[in-house]
Amino acid sequence: MNKWKKIKKIVKNIHFINKAAWIYNGEKLFYQDQNKLAYGSTLIKCKRGTDRMKRIKVECFNFSKWIKQFEGNEVVLDMDIEGAELEVLEKMIKDKTIFIPKNIFCEFHIHKLDIFSQIVKRRYTKRLIRIEEKLKEINNKNN
Numbered sequence: 001m002n003k004w005k006k007i008k009k010i011v012k013n014i015h016f017i018n019k020a021a022w023i024y025n026g027e028k029l030f031y032q033d034q035n036k037l038a039y040g041s042t043l044i045k046c047k048r049g050t051d052r053m054k055r056i057k058v059e060c061f062n063f064s065k066w067i068k069q070f071e072g073n074e075v076v077l078d079m080d081i082e083g084a085e086l087e088v089l090e091k092m093i094k095d096k097t098i099f100i101p102k103n104i105f106c107e108f109h110i111h112k113l114d115i116f117s118q119i120v121k122r123r124y125t126k127r128l129i130r131i132e133e134k135l136k137e138i139n140n141k142n143n
Helices: 002-010 063-070 085-095 118-142
Strands: 020-022 026-032 054-062 076-079 103-106
Touching (some): 020 026, 020 085, 054 063, 063 085, 076 085
Parallel strands (some): 020 054, 076 103
Antiparallel strands (some): 026 054
């Protein structure tokens, strides 16, 4: 977080929230990677390594609702939320807040799903394809 504090001094309009980006306001079980397993901490139980991670309850916030406050502004969204991106993007599509950011850069984490969970990977991939199709549809409407 210290690196981000330095960046915030240079770039004034960066927002930091010490909560987990999610699809509702409340609490959620969080899998904290304390051993630096290279899997990354996550809200998603089916990620590789969660069986060895510390489980804690964390406060989460409805990202789709939160981003509404920036409607009409130039917004660039850089999303790296360790497996929660599908749920958050699907919620943004449903709420039509997907139109707020001018650009969205998102890291997807299908490669970090449990290798024994092929069904989960297939479902994840299908959801990812639906999101990609919806984003292309939105982009075509805007051009």
